[in-house]
Amino acid sequence: MKVINILGSPRKKGTSSRIAESFTDVMEKKGAHVEHFYLNGMTYKGCQGCEKCHTQQDKCILKDDLTTVLDAMRTADVTVFSSPVYYGDISGQFKSFFDRTWSHVAVDPESENPYSSRLPEEKTAVFILTQGDVETKHEDVLERYSFFLDLYGYDLKTIRATSLMTGRLDGDVSSAQDEAVKLAEMLF
Numbered sequence: 001m002k003v004i005n006i007l008g009s010p011r012k013k014g015t016s017s018r019i020a021e022s023f024t025d026v027m028e029k030k031g032a033h034v035e036h037f038y039l040n041g042m043t044y045k046g047c048q049g050c051e052k053c054h055t056q057q058d059k060c061i062l063k064d065d066l067t068t069v070l071d072a073m074r075t076a077d078v079t080v081f082s083s084p085v086y087y088g089d090i091s092g093q094f095k096s097f098f099d100r101t102w103s104h105v106a107v108d109p110e111s112e113n114p115y116s117s118r119l120p121e122e123k124t125a126v127f128i129l130t131q132g133d134v135e136t137k138h139e140d141v142l143e144r145y146s147f148f149l150d151l152y153g154y155d156l157k158t159i160r161a162t163s164l165m166t167g168r169l170d171g172d173v174s175s176a177q178d179e180a181v182k183l184a185e186m187l188f
Contacts, residue, residue, distance in 0.1 A: 001032040001188065004076040006069060008083030008094025010040045015130040015164060015173055016082040022177040023080060023126060026184035032078075037069045039093040046096035053103035058118055060103035070100060078124045078187060079154070081145075085131035085138050090145065098145070104152055117153040124187060125154035128180070130161040130173075157183055 005024045009016045024034045042065035052061040060070055073079055083094040090098065106116045127149060131138055142158060149156050161176035 001027070001078065002076045003027045003032045003034045003078045003080065004069070004072045005034060005036045005080040006082070006094075006097065007036065007038045007040075008081070008091045008097065010091060010093060012038060012040070014084060015161060016084050016128050018173065019128050019130065019159060019161060019176045019180050020080050020082040020126075023128075023180040023184045026181050027078070027188060030184075030188040032188065035072060035076075037072070039097050042066065042069075044096065044100075047099035047102055054107045058103075058106070060100055062100070066097060066100050069097065070103065073101070073104065074119060076123065078126065080126045080128065081149075082128035083130075085129055085133070085141055088138055089141055090129075098148070101148070101152070115151060117151060119152050119154075121153055123152075123154050124157065125149045125152075126157045126159065126180075126183065128159045128161075128176075130164055130176075132164050133162065157187075159183070 003024060005020050007017050007020060011017065028034045044064040044066040045062060048062065053059060083090040089095065104118050106118050108114050127145065129142060142160065146156055159176055159179050161173055164173065
């Protein structure tokens with residue numbers, strides 16, 4: 001089994017990264033091949049809106065550090081996406097990456113359903129979001145990105161850790177890590 005771990009936090013050991021690590025540690029121990037991509041340590045551009053991924057190729061034409069990540073998404077059985085919620089959305093690093101996944105969508109304006117996934121079927125996405133605010137805030141973030149992960153054909157699993165205000169930490173990170181461990185055991 002191949003697992004890729006796309007870390008969207010600017011902090012390598014931030015809360016979302018630690019939860020993702022809880023998941024990937026179990027997968028590695030069970031024999032999965034795990035590859036980690038720390039977005040904040042990579043050099044890349046966001047989507048340029050050129051549409052060449054739909055008119056000239058079936059993948060993003062930009063060649064930078066994200067090329068490897070986007071290619072790995074095609075071959076991974078499980079893709080872990082993790083990001084903190086900053087200012088009501090995913091981190092800037094994660095947003096720039098996520099915009100580039102537009103290249104994984106085939107577009108046929110003549111079709112009744114003009115959008116379809118270019119990714120192979122039977123893939124799982126684990127989407128991890130952490131936020132300082134209470135759980136009821138920023139639900140739209142989960143809904144917005146879940147829509148696209150569903151479009152890509154992923155069987156979507158989500159983990160949210162909330163109420164993690166800096167200095168208070170009255171949210172329970174360890175329960176989210178436990179949830180990640182259980183999910184990894186279930187998926188392997």
